[in-house]
Structure formats: structure tokens, C-alpha cells
Amino acid sequence: MENIPVLDFSLKSSNPQRFDEDLGTAAKGWGFFFLKNHPLSKEDVAKNFTLAKEFFHGSPPGPEHTINEDNVGYSGRWCEGADGKDDHISFNFGGKYQAPMNLPPVFAPHYDFIQDFKMKVHSLGNELLRSFATILGLEAEYFSKSHNQVTDAGLTLRYMYYPANYSPENGQTRLRAHSDFGSLTVLFQDDVGGLEILSPSGKWITAPVIADTPLINIGDFLEIWSGGMFKSTVHRLSFRNGSAERFSMPCFMSANVDTILKPVREGTLNLSCPLNDMTAGEYYRRRLDFLHRGGDASTTPFITREDQPSVDVGFVPDEATDV
Numbered sequence: 001m002e003n004i005p006v007l008d009f010s011l012k013s014s015n016p017q018r019f020d021e022d023l024g025t026a027a028k029g030w031g032f033f034f035l036k037n038h039p040l041s042k043e044d045v046a047k048n049f050t051l052a053k054e055f056f057h058g059s060p061p062g063p064e065h066t067i068n069e070d071n072v073g074y075s076g077r078w079c080e081g082a083d084g085k086d087d088h089i090s091f092n093f094g095g096k097y098q099a100p101m102n103l104p105p106v107f108a109p110h111y112d113f114i115q116d117f118k119m120k121v122h123s124l125g126n127e128l129l130r131s132f133a134t135i136l137g138l139e140a141e142y143f144s145k146s147h148n149q150v151t152d153a154g155l156t157l158r159y160m161y162y163p164a165n166y167s168p169e170n171g172q173t174r175l176r177a178h179s180d181f182g183s184l185t186v187l188f189q190d191d192v193g194g195l196e197i198l199s200p201s202g203k204w205i206t207a208p209v210i211a212d213t214p215l216i217n218i219g220d221f222l223e224i225w226s227g228g229m230f231k232s233t234v235h236r237l238s239f240r241n242g243s244a245e246r247f248s249m250p251c252f253m254s255a256n257v258d259t260i261l262k263p264v265r266e267g268t269l270n271l272s273c274p275l276n277d278m279t280a281g282e283y284y285r286r287r288l289d290f291l292h293r294g295g296d297a298s299t300t301p302f303i304t305r306e307d308q309p310s311v312d313v314g315f316v317p318d319e320a321t322d323v
């Protein structure tokens with residue numbers, strides 16, 4: 001039985017070398033890990049879920065799609081992907097700051113709270129980026145200095161809702177197989193669970209839910225910078241977990257828009273992706289266009305690795321195993 005690693009963030013101060021070793025093993029193997037003893041408060045996380053619930057229960061699921069190019073706004077049911085068939089709804093608070101008066105009434109009074117929470121998740125992400133740089137033999141600030149939350153791309157907070165009475169006949173998936181296209185993702189989920197992850201041996205595994213313990217995964221940028229050493233692992237949600245509604249909150253950390261996407265060491269890229277020194281901003285924009293604005297798959301950068309299926313362009317229907 002394969003298990004997703006659980007890392008202890010308290011080691012980062014008490015035994016940093018051990019923490020970095022564990023992080024390196026997790027990043028090279030699964031590309032996913034749980035993080036216990038992290039600095040984000042239960043109360044803050046719970047408040048975000050309360051806001052998300054109030055918003056999604058209050059506005060009827062519909063096809064409206066108002067998400068803008070800064071990744072801010074509402075993305076309606078069956079709207080995402082080239083064929084628009086994934087069954088979920090989301091509200092994104094993109095990296096750039098948004099004026100509170102443009103927010104839906106449920107969120108507007110909590111503008112400061114949401115911005116503050118994004119800053120806290122971003123600080124945690126930067127701590128992890130310092131470890132990733134150290135693991136690669138780079139100065140600790142190598143990655144974190146190109147991740148600015150206030151002046152640049154920063155962190156996108158996404159509230160996600162998977163309705164209970166979903167309709168597989170309308171779409172095939174709740175969330176199709178994909179890799180995340182930023183630097184790293186911090187995912188909070190409710191106790192329904194159901195996220196499926198492609199394991200190092202190529203099996204779909206349903207991730208367990210561990211209370212107060214976010215799941216963190218490597219995104220495409222870190223995979224590229226590390227020359228493919230750290231894995232940006234494919235994950236999905238399919239229609240096999242009963243009919244319970246589900247809420248989740250992924251937080252996507254991205255790099256400053258002008259950061260070049262190429263391996264930190266010349267000639268080490270062991271994955272395939274049409275990059276040509278593309279910037280992080282351009283990569284992100286093209287993947288967002290594909291997701292939200294019917295972008296052309298042939299001009300969208302997707303990573304392919306020998307051990308992972310081609311992603312974002314269809315459903316991979318084989319069953320997952322619970323762990």
C-alpha cells in the first residue's frame with residue numbers, strides 16, 4: 001500500500017536538515033505531501049469555509065462565468081476546460097489585490113481577512129521555497145525572492161464547491177486530471193475528501209483527509225526549475241464518492257510574472273514542454289486561457305513526462321484505490 005507522506009513543519013526550526021530531507025523525498029516521489037504542525041490557524045481556515053458555504057449556497061449554481069484575466073471572480077458549473085464539462089463551481093481571489101467594492105456582498109465585509117489569510121499562506125509557501133532552494137544547493141532566497149505577494153503574481157485563493165446532485169451525464173468529471181500550473185499549491189479540504197492522486201507507481205490513489213492538515217503539491221514551475229527532479233503530479237476528482245457536496249480551498253502560489261521558466265542547472269530538463277524561455281506570467285496566462293476562455297490546446301504549454309498521462313485534455317477513467 002502506498003501512502004502519501006506526512007511532513008512535520010515543526011522540524012523546520014528544530015531540525016531543518018531533517019525537514020529538508022523529508023521534503024526532498026516527498027517532492028521527488030509523490031510531488032504531494034500533508035503538512036502537520038503548520039502555522040495557519042484552524043479558526044482562519046474554518047472561517048474561509050464558512051464564507052465559501054454561505055456564498056455557494058446563496059447563489060444558485062449556474063453557468064455564469066465572470067472570472068477575469070487576473071484570475072478574480074466566479075467560475076460557474078460546467079464552465080472549465082476546453083469542452084466545459086467539469087462539475088464544480090469556484091470563486092477565485094487572484095494574486096492581484098481586488099477592491100472590496102467589486103466583491104460579492106458575502107465576501108466584501110471580509111476583504112481584510114481574506115487578504116491577510118492569503119499573506120499567511122504565502123509566507124508558509126515562501127518557507128517551503130527556501131527549503132526547496134536549499135535542497136537544490138542554491139541560496140535559500142533563490143525562489144522566494146521571485147515570489148512577491150504584494151507587488152506581483154502572489155497567491156490565488158480559490159473557494160471550490162462540488163454540488164451534491166451532480167450530473168455525470170452533463171460532464172464526465174468533477175475535476176479532470178491536471179497538474180497545477182504555479183509554483184506550489186496548499187490545499188485545504190472538508191472531511192468529504194475524494195481527491196485522487198497519481199502515485200509514484202502510476203496508480204490512482206484517493207487521498208485521505210487528515211483534520212487540520214493541508215495537502216501540499218508541487219506545481220509545474222518548481223518541476224521545471226528543478227529540471228524535473230520535483231514532480232508536478234497529476235490529480236483529479238471523479239464521480240465515485242457518493243453524492244455528498246464537497247468544499248475545498250486550494251491556494252496557488254505563483255512566481256513574479258517576468259521569472260523565466262527554465263531549469264536552474266543548464267541541460268537538466270528531463271520532461272517535455274514547449275518553453276523557449278517562456279516567462280511564468282506567459283505560462284500562467286496561457287493555461288488560464290485554456291481553462292477559462294476556450295484557449296487552443298496546441299498553443300497551451302502542458303508538461304509531459306514518461307510516467308504521467310497527458311493531462312487537462314480529457315478524462316482518465318480507470319478506478320482509484322483508497323488508502
Ligand SMILES: O=C(O)CCC(=O)C(=O)O
Pocket residue numbers: 158160175180187189195235248249250
Ligand atoms: O478540490 C480539490 O481538492 C482540488 C482542487 C484542484 O486540484 C485545483 O483546483 O487545481
Ligand SMILES: [Fe+2]
Pocket residue numbers: 178179180235
Ligand atoms: Fe489542482
